Amino acid sequence: MSPVEFQAILERVRCEFLEMPGLRLTPPQAARLWGLDLGSCEVVIDALIRAAFLKRTSSGAVARVEQ
Numbered sequence: 472m473s474p475v476e477f478q479a480i481l482e483r484v485r486c487e488f489l490e491m492p493g494l495r496l497t498p499p500q501a502a503r504l505w506g507l508d509l510g511s512c513e514v515v516i517d518a519l520i521r522a523a524f525l526k527r528t529s530s531g532a533v534a535r536v537e538q
Contacts (some may be wrong), residue, residue, distance in 0.1 A: 472511060480505065480515055485524060488535040495532040 472480070484505065488494055496504065502512035516533050519525040525533045 477515075477518075480507070481518060484515060484519060488525070492535070495528060495534045497532050501533065 484501075487504075498509060498512055498516060501507075501516065502509045505512060505515070507515065516525060520527065520533075523536055526536050528534055
């Protein structure tokens with residue numbers, strides 16, 4: 472995935488979490504929703520966790536960090 476594609480995916484994921492408050496997805500669910508393989512999905516999730524936008528829940532899902 473190119474840097475431009477990566478940034479586009481990050482923006483899409485941010486928008487989906489902003490549009491759907493309370494959204495929680497497991498990595499496999501997220502990969503299916505975003506049309507990514509699991510490895511690429513984890514890279515996107517990790518980038519958004521480092522940016523303090525997403526967090527992992529105790530069940531292993533990802534959710535938006537509450538502001």
